[in-house]
Amino acid sequence: MAEPSSESAVVRVEHLSKHFGAGSARVDALRDISLEVFPGQVIGLMGPSGSGKTTLLNCIACILEPSSGRLTLDAEVVYDDRWLRADLRRLRLDKIGFIFQYPNLLPFLDATKNVAVVLDLAGFGLAASHSRAGELLDYLEVGQRRHAMPAQLSGGEAQRVAIARALANRPRIILADEPTAPLDSQRGRIVMDLLRRIAVEQRAAIIVVTHDEMILDRFDRIVRLRDGRLEDDGNAAKA
Amino acid sequence: MNLAYYDIKHNLLRFVLTNFGLSLLLGIVIMITGVYGGMIDDALKQARAANADLWVVEASTNGPFAESSRIPGDTRELVARVYGVERAGAVTYQSIQTELNGKPLRLFLIGFESGRPGGPHKLVAGRDILRDHYEIIVDRSARLRLGQEVPLGTRGHKFTVVGLTRDNVTSSGDPVAYVTLHDAQALQFEFAPPAQRREVARGGALQTSDQINAVVAKVSPYVPVAEVAAALTRWKHLTALTQAQQETLLSEFVIEKARKQQALIMALLVIVSAIIIALIVYTLTMDKVRSIATLKFIGAPDRTIIGLIVQQALSMGIFSFFAGLALVLIFLPYFPRRVVLDLTSVATVFAITIVVCLTASTLGIRLALKVDPAAALAAAG
Numbered sequence: 152m153a154e155p156s157s158e159s160a161v162v163r164v165e166h167l168s169k170h171f172g173a174g175s176a177r178v179d180a181l182r183d184i185s186l187e188v189f190p191g192q193v194i195g196l197m198g199p200s201g202s203g204k205t206t207l208l209n210c211i212a213c214i215l216e217p218s219s220g221r222l223t224l225d226a227e228v229v230y231d232d233r234w235l236r237a238d239l240r241r242l243r244l245d246k247i248g249f250i251f252q253y254p255n256l257l258p259f260l261d262a263t264k265n266v267a268v269v270l271d272l273a274g275f276g277l278a279a280s281h282s283r284a285g286e287l288l289d290y291l292e293v294g295q296r297r298h299a300m301p302a303q304l305s306g307g308e309a310q311r312v313a314i315a316r317a318l319a320n321r322p323r324i325i326l327a328d329e330p331t332a333p334l335d336s337q338r339g340r341i342v343m344d345l346l347r348r349i350a351v352e353q354r355a356a357i358i359v360v361t362h363d364e365m366i367l368d369r370f371d372r373i374v375r376l377r378d379g380r381l382e383d384d385g386n387a388a389k390a
Numbered sequence: 391m392n393l394a395y396y397d398i399k400h401n402l403l404r405f406v407l408t409n410f411g412l413s414l415l416l417g418i419v420i421m422i423t424g425v426y427g428g429m430i431d432d433a434l435k436q437a438r439a440a441n442a443d444l445w446v447v448e449a450s451t452n453g454p455f456a457e458s459s460r461i462p463g464d465t466r467e468l469v470a471r472v473y474g475v476e477r478a479g480a481v482t483y484q485s486i487q488t489e490l491n492g493k494p495l496r497l498f499l500i501g502f503e504s505g506r507p508g509g510p511h512k513l514v515a516g517r518d519i520l521r522d523h524y525e526i527i528v529d530r531s532a533r534l535r536l537g538q539e540v541p542l543g544t545r546g547h548k549f550t551v552v553g554l555t556r557d558n559v560t561s562s563g564d565p566v567a568y569v570t571l572h573d574a575q576a577l578q579f580e581f582a583p584p585a586q587r588r589e590v591a592r593g594g595a596l597q598t599s600d601q602i603n604a605v606v607a608k609v610s611p612y613v614p615v616a617e618v619a620a621a622l623t624r625w626k627h628l629t630a631l632t633q634a635q636q637e638t639l640l641s642e643f644v645i646e647k648a649r650k651q652q653a654l655i656m657a658l659l660v661i662v663s664a665i666i667i668a669l670i671v672y673t674l675t676m677d678k679v680r681s682i683a684t685l686k687f688i689g690a691p692d693r694t695i696i697g698l699i700v701q702q703a704l705s706m707g708i709f710s711f712f713a714g715l716a717l718v719l720i721f722l723p724y725f726p727r728r729v730v731l732d733l734t735s736v737a738t739v740f741a742i743t744i745v746v747c748l749t750a751s752t753l754g755i756r757l758a759l760k761v762d763p764a765a766a767l768a769a770a771g
Binding site: 205349 | 391393397399400401680684685686687688689690691694763767768
């Protein structure tokens, strides 16, 4: 398990709140959340439905704008009390890899191009994009399916291609929303082992939203949320 | 990476079938443009076929095509003597309908004086009219053969086809035919035998058929045409129109209604095409909402998303335009009237298609830009 190193946190969430609606219709989805994730760490984000896991993940992924607090990703301030950085898509492209609950592969691109599209968007040349995509698919042991269309891939294969896409641009932060949900327990553990390996080898900070009790031993830390509040940031348990 | 190309390739059959329908619509737009071009070209050819500089017609008329004109048969001799006139020829014009092999045959009949202006310009088969009577030169669009006999007029005389011309039709599409002036005068001005007998019985004046519709004149290159026209107009019973005036009358006023109808049909077709293209682009974008959300999620800028939609709309327009053009060219020989497709009009339709595609794609673009990246997190795709 990775220990918090002397390196600074890749993800730093400080007193973050998020509410929807106003007045009597106001819903506080996140309340005063503070969290740090360091390079090489894999943390699990758990909690019952409606506890704010996905909202927190979306805020960190720069999909949702927080209502207050401060969010710093890889030493760059993204949000600071109503100030929101402008080029969020570019930030996502450069720094964040996202693994969806379902693979969400583009149905009109084969496995290689689904991975290469991220590199293409980042400005890499065609040859370089395809070469890196091929390497990643081999690394994730789906290289033999590189020319298959998403509809021809099994659930496990598609999820590995989606992981390859998330890793393509060597992001410092990898966010995963229930990545093992569509997989059987054995495949789920393989995916988690893979994420652990990536965290160590690429010095990436990985946050995984999950309900899966079978993979808890794969996390460095488990953060629990309830009613939008941080119930346990996992540090006490470690201590 | 061209996402539009891969999406089209992935759904190739749907793309081809959708565009086949659109190509039929654009083919009709191209066809109407060709019909319009043909109508103008035929009208101008009709005026230019006489190879004249001046048209001398009845006073205060815009004859002989825009309205009727009737002048004495000896007017040609008067015109020929005016200073500056090199050559002059008397002509008659009339629409005629006869029956051949049980089917109606419509012709635009021109009576001309052999060896003088007003006759057929160039023959593609056969010979010129050599006999004084009952020989006819006809455009090949009438589908008559050399040597075939055609009954014309109330007296039932049969005219033998001796020569054929090409692309010599009126603005309404009727084939042009040439006969001698005498035959044409008899066909146009003589009464049918029963009517003739009635006139004689009632003691009416002796009928003369020595009338013509116009005199066409070639003017010396050393004398201004306007000067000759002014001299001719001094005769109070005549009006002189220049070739340019005659072409304007034919290409603008005679076919004005038909032109407006075609312009209206074309405008409606362009609007229908725009709506169809917009709906297709919108539907294609709806099908890709999840992919667009995923692309936005992974960091694709708006220009990539807009490029995907615009490129697909343009591919659709370009593919359909050229498929439509190919269909028109394949079926051109079977079209009932002359279709003239010049580069300018084809390029104009192409430019309109591109503009329509770009405009129509805005609906899809609006939808795509509204897609929330968070939609990628929703249910399974």
